[in-house]
Amino acid sequence: MYEFSYHKPSSVADAAQAIGAADDPKILAGGQTLLPTMKQRLASPSDVISLRGCRDLVGISSDGSTVTIGAMTTHAAVASSADVQKAIPALAALAGNIGDAQVRNRGTIGGSLANNDPAADYPAATLALGATIVTTKRELSADAFFTGMFETALEEDEIITAIRFPVPHAAAYAKFDNPASRYALVGVFYAKTSDGPRIAITGAGQGGVFRSTEIEDQIAAGKTPDSSSINESDLNADIHASAAYRKHLIGVMAKRAVAAAG
Amino acid sequence: MSATGIGASVKRKEDFRFLTGRGNYTDDINQPNQTYAYILRSPHAHAKIKGIDTTAAKSAPGVVAVFTGEDMQVGSIPCGWGVNNKDGSPMNEPFHPALAQGKVRHVGDQVAVIIAETYSQAKDAAELIEVDYEELPAVTNSEKAIAPGAPLVHDDAAPNNMCYDWELGDEAEVDAEFKNAAHVVSIDLTNNRLVPNAMEPRAAIGDYNTGTGEYTLYTTSQNPHVIRLLMGAFVLQLPEHKLRVVAPDVGGGFGSKIYHYAEEAIVTWAAGKVRRPIKWTAERSESFLSDAHGRDHISHADLALDADGKFLGLKVYTKANMGAYLSTFSTCVPTYLYATLLAGVYTTPKIYVNVKAIFTNTVPVDAYRGAGRPEATYLLERLVTKAAKQLGMDQVAIRQKNFIPADAFPYQTPVALQYDSGDYEATLKKAMELSKWTEFPKRKAEAASRGKLRGIGISTYVEACGIAPSAVVGSLGARAGLFESANVRVHPTGSVSIYTGSHSHGQGHETTFAQLVSETLGIPLENINIEHGDTNRIAFGMGTYGSRSLAVGGEAIMKALGKVVDKASKIAAHLMEASPEDVEFKDGKFTVAGTDKEVDFGTVALTAYVPHNYPHETLEPGLEENAFYDPMNFTYPGGCHICEVEIDPDTGTTQVVGMTAVDDVGRVINPMIVEGQIHGGLAQGIGQALLEACEYDDNGQLTSGSYMDYCMPRADNLPDFKAATETTLCAHNSLGVKGCGEVGAIGSPPAVINAVLDALHDVGVQDISMPATPQKIWQAIQAAAVLAAAE
Structure with a gap:
């Protein structure tokens, strides 16, 4: 791992500001891809901006027709959420089968979607369910969000804040x-x-x-x-x-x- | 049986410190003023080094020193076993440098070492080293490596990339048997290359004492004395009294930590240069590229049978991939640990084996759990099952027809070994019972109703371990003896320390060996300590591999304990004013037959160290004895493994749904530890058969170089094992023990593959190679369907 500056803002607005001020920033959500990549010296960001202090990005709510999941919600939280299990059991089951217990306790839904690993599970659920990706700048349909392998429509300083899943039949x-x-x-x-x-x-x-x-x-x-x-x-x-x-x-x-x- | 003696399932004494993070592994050790080493490794499989510029690296922050092969002019890393060619000439044994000398021969080959104040600084500086490589074509497959025009790994030092072309038996004599044969069954197969993956990566700390001129190496080794010998005598020319090697707690080895590795020599040598301790710890990706790999055989075999299915003769032709350099035991694995096992459990009268050992641009290959015996067993047990199918015989019946009968021991095989004991019918019978063999058709029908293909496979095997009688192995080319040493030190209060040359890196010696002491001296386990892994504290040791710790190391302990009891009996006789011949020792008490005189072990120990009332004329004070034990023969565990699988024909996925192992490991000291060893071996055997694919591309890049691509067995790949033992005693050691460390990995792979092929029989698949991955099985099903449609 190369040296970098670490930031832990306490709000999404501060995080966006920190990104704007850095040379070559990377956003750290759960870190399950970014940190191994940095350890292997395959990524060398100047600044790492952790979203772990942004408590407003964590949480799950359901109104019967839509399940909304905060971007920093872990896979383990999604898997064990009674709301998700009731409204979209397939999504809870998917989250409960990602990686291992350690990964599920650190990895987040927003991080997974922003990374768009071509073999990750969440992109499939997000696209099939026709979810909406809510960011600091706009709302994107899943169809517009995924643009290629490890590629998304996100701009450099744009942060996912939540994902809204319509409840399917x-x-x-x-x-x-x-x-x-x-x-x-x-x-x-x-x-x-x-x-x-x-x-x-x-x-x-x-x-x-x-x-x-x-x-x-x-x-x-x-x-x-x-x-x-x-x-x-x-x-x-x-x-x-x-x-x-x-x-x-x-x-x-x-x-x-x-x-x-x- | 006492609660802590032989036969008791005592919980492992060492587990408290291991399970609570209190172990003391090499990477846990830190010396004052310590520096850190990073090894710059070759990114190419084969290249000339035209120049190395270290200028920028040497002036990078924190860098203490940078050394290349030009700086480190030391001896060749030695190979421990010389094998001769068919014509009697010695094998080709090219120079094996610690740091590359003008050429790199595999991805991961050591090119330079950077020593810095921190590991990060060393790694940063390594990026500043400019190596001018001239890339050369590479070869990774042993068959391709001996084809005309193949790239030469060692140029003139190994023409045709041949290390040796060796044979055992008389080919003409075996050919004569084939002329009389009613049937000949042939098979071609590969035994897949494996990456060992011990949980603890290798690590080494070199230290040089400027006051005494002594070197100390802390290393993740299965045999510190062997490392002292190989590194001290051959690579660095350091005498034993100036070189201490410590192998503290070691987190798994499976063979991969037997060998003397370049990094050990590099940190020791460099510590003398920089006059500071140097620590190196492998990253996992370095482990993939630098720990000796296992297996990698390509074989063809022909079996001659008479009209009734009796085996008449066997011919085996094997190409063994040595990798780029000869690792410590590499040369004996495909010869004396493989070819000599090709009689298996059968009475085959004539056997011929030809083995070509071949250099390639890959990581060196050496012994890995089982070492040679899994390769032999896989070949034989695939071949025997194929023969049954070809002759229309029952696969159990063909085995029974050819078994060496239980009353035929000692049994001399045509391939040099003399088996001392065994009962292959007994292990077979018990395994068939436990696996409910005869009810299999019902289970198959039930699986079919769920759309699954269910198959059952069997393997009956013998192996040779308890390595090894020194005179025998010496005559076969071993460059060392394979005895073991033990020292029993009874302390004045009656507690006991055992100093053993065996090394424990997960096997539970601290418990098993303590049980031997508890049984013999009648003292509780908490009064016993097992010490190992330090050349300054242990008299001598050949270490742990080849399932030798109990059969050789344990016997040495028993021998030393015998001497202690002898001397203690004399002291007791003096105290009881009796004649030594009349003294009996049982359950920790000395008694005199026919009297009520009694003295306990603790009193005798105290008397030996406070000899106020003592037979000074005939005995020295103190109670401490040494013993060396050299076995008379190998030991021969054997048994029967039965595997049951279900295959999903839609995806090609195999689920192992049953695994039964009945093994004859000789007398069992701790049943729980034995069962654990067998479980671990079975997991590795199933891993080899179904999961573990070590793949190189045509450029010599390891494409399965991390856990993202190299599939290790996980709990959900494994069924609940049915493991049992069925004992015949070893005939030539006092405990009657044979060894249990490797049997699981030896017997199981052919049982698994035979089960897979049984399952696929109905869809027309005849052959599959290890690992039988979902893709491979799916492709085989497709190919069989195409073939069937064409017919």
């Missing part, structure tokens, strides 16, 4: 773990929404999380979903899974997610 997440890292080799989140079925796929795409309207159409037509429409050349290939295997798993996981949602 039903939803389920089927994840095939990378055996080593336990990230998603392929994860499919299915949500039955008032606008019809939405399917979001993580772990597989070269551009990060993506929707498959073809699979959504199959489900809407009452057909068993399959992955024949997925273009292999858009998928990742690595020592754990070829693009062909990932494509196959998308079909299997989509089928399982739809079956689990009931």
Whole structure:
């Protein structure tokens, strides 16, 4: 790890100010990606601005039609929230299966979304549920938020403050773990929404999380979903899974997610 | 049986300090005025070093010194075992530098050491070192490395990248058996390369005492005396009395901490130069790139059988990847710990083995839990199951037909070893009972109703451990003896310290060895201390590997305890005014037969150190004895492992749903510790079979260089184990013990893969390689379906 200046503002406004004043700042949420990356000397920010002092970013509320989760809410808090379990049980289950207990107690939903790891779980839920990402500057639809692998629509000094999830009629997440890292080799989140079925796929795409309207159409037509429409050349290939295997798993996981949602 | 003696499941004495963070590991040790070392490693698999510019690094903040191979001109890191080629000529043994000398040969090879006031400063300065590399083509696969035109890892020092081309047995004689055979069954397989991954990364602290001229090395070693010998005598030319090696608490080894590593020599040598202590601790990614890896065999084997399925002859051809340099025991693993085990538990009369050991641009390969015996067992047990299938025989029946019968011991195999004891039918029978073998079809049908493919696999094995009779291994090329030493020091109040040359790094010696003392002297465990891991405190030691601690180290302790009891009996006889022959010793009390005279052990101990009333004419004061023990033979644990799996054909995922291990490890001192050792071995065996893939790309980069990509077994990969023992006693040691540290990892991989192939049989899959990952299984199912459709 290289030397850096550490800041711990107590409000989002102060955090935004600290970001503006720094040369090459990084926002620290749960630190589950940033800190290992810095330890490996793959990132060398001049300033690290921790959001841990911003208590206004923590918390979960539900009004029956929308679940709102503060950006600094940990995975463990989401997993164990009675509100989330009641309104969107698939989201609570997803959070409860991220990483291990240590990761879940440090990692946050805002950090995960801002990082947009192509194998992370939350982007799939956020996109499939059609969530709204609330930032210090605006509100973004999930469809507009994820722009590519480790890329989002966030501007340099823009901080996620909360995520608003509309409560679906039903939803389920089927994840095939990378055996080593336990990230998603392929994860499919299915949500039955008032606008019809939405399917979001993580772990597989070269551009990060993506929707498959073809699979959504199959489900809407009452057909068993399959992955024949997925273009292999858009998928990742690595020592754990070829693009062909990932494509196959998308079909299997989509089928399982739809079956689990009931 | 006493509550703390032989056979008692005593809770481990050492666990309090380990479980409460009070252990004392190498990285916990700090010396006054200590500096920190960072090792600059090669990013290339194969390159010439045309120049190294350290100017900027030397003047970086906090830097104390920077050394390269040019500065560190010392001896070659030695290999401990010489193996001869078929024609009798010695193996190729290229120079193994501590710091690269003009060339790097694997990613992670040591290029320079930076010593600074803090570790961060050393690491920062390393980025300022400019190394001018001329990249060369690399080769990582042993078959490709001996193909014409392959890049030469050691140039002229190892033509064709060959270390040795060795054989055991008479090929023509075995060929003759094949001419008479009714059936020949052949198999090609690889035994996958593994990364050991001890929980504690390696670490070393070098210290030089400017007053006495003595060096001290603290290191994460399984055998500090061996490190003193190898580093002192061969690399740095330091005599034993000027070099102390301490291996304090060590957090797991599995073989990877047997060897003498460059970093140990670097910090010791450099401490003499900078005249300050130097600490080096590996980061996990360095462990992947610098701890000796395990396995990595490519083999072809042919088995000749008569019409009834009786084995007539076996031929095995193996290419063993040595990596870039010869690690300490690397050369004996694919020869004397592998080829000699290829009779297995069977009466195969004629066996021929050819092993080519080959250099590649990869991390050196050496012994890893089981070392050679897992490779032999995997080959044999895959082959035997395949033979059963090919001949249409029952896979259990074919084994039973060829077992060495229980009344045939001692049994001389055609591959040099003489098994002293065993009962393979007994372990088989018990394992079949425990696993409910005969009811398997019901479980398979139930799984099928859930869409799962269920399979069952078996392996029956023997291994050779308790390493090793010095005269035998010496005749086979070992450059050291493999005895063990023990010292029993009885203190004046009757408490006892044992100084053993065995080293405990998770095995529970502090408990097991104490149980031997408690049993023999009749004293409670809390009065016993087991000391190990320091060349200045322990007389001598060959260390811990090859499941030798109890069978060799424990026997040395028993021998020294015997001497203590002899002398104590004489002191007791004097106190009781009896003749020594009439004195009996039991449960800590000396008595005289036919009288009510009695004196306890504590009184005798006190008398030995306060010898007011003492037989000074015949006995010296004090009560302390040494013993060295050199075994007569290897020990031969054996047994039967049965695995049951369920495969999800949609994803290729395998879940191990049953794992039964019935092992004959000889007499069991602490059943709980033995069961724990077997559990650990099974976890590593299942890891090898299903999860652990060590992958290099064509450029020699390790693509599975972290836990993001290298899959270690986790609890949810493992079922509840059914582990049991079935004992025959070792015939040549006093305790009747054999060894339990490696059996789990030796017997289980073929049982797992045989189970996977059994499950996949119905979908047409004939073969799968380790690790049988979901992707591999899915691809095999697809390929079989394509083949079936074409037919």
